[in-house]
Amino acid sequence: MSAARTVPQRLQQRAQFQALLRGPALVHTAHFALHGLATAGLKGSRGRPLFTGPGPWLGAVVPKRWARRAVTRNTLKRQIAAAAAEWPLPPGAWLVRLRRAFAPAEYPSATSAALRHAVRAELRELLGVRLPQWLASGRRLPSALDGSGTAGVARADARRTASSARAALERGEVA
16 A cells, blocks of 8 residues: 655745745756745744644745746646645645746647646656755755745844844934
């Protein structure tokens, strides 16, 4: 009997997407980039956890700039979700971002079998080959609290405090 696969929870809040997009892509292919973040201890602006519950979280960003038609964007998002089900993600938050358009001359139809096969092959490369290689290299997912690759909440608070202290000093409020 095969092992049970966990279906990733969907990223839905803007803060979740922003937390992932602050850092650089961990791995990428010709058309896609994969961002990742450890979810433990991440809190939003109101002190609530950004990610409630264990397991993988998945989001997709398919900008209109790279996929003009809504049917294309939706097809790509469905392919990303199906690929994540086929190649299970480790615990953490993951964001697949389209970073370049598929050539419209080569794939004129948004729902063509050729486009779906090309997208699936590239997602297999991203999630099934490059991500496991990246994880096997001994690297760990960045977290917003350790400052490794992301602008953490603690650093943002420190910057705000420093800038407000500087402003108070300039106004002559601090002795």
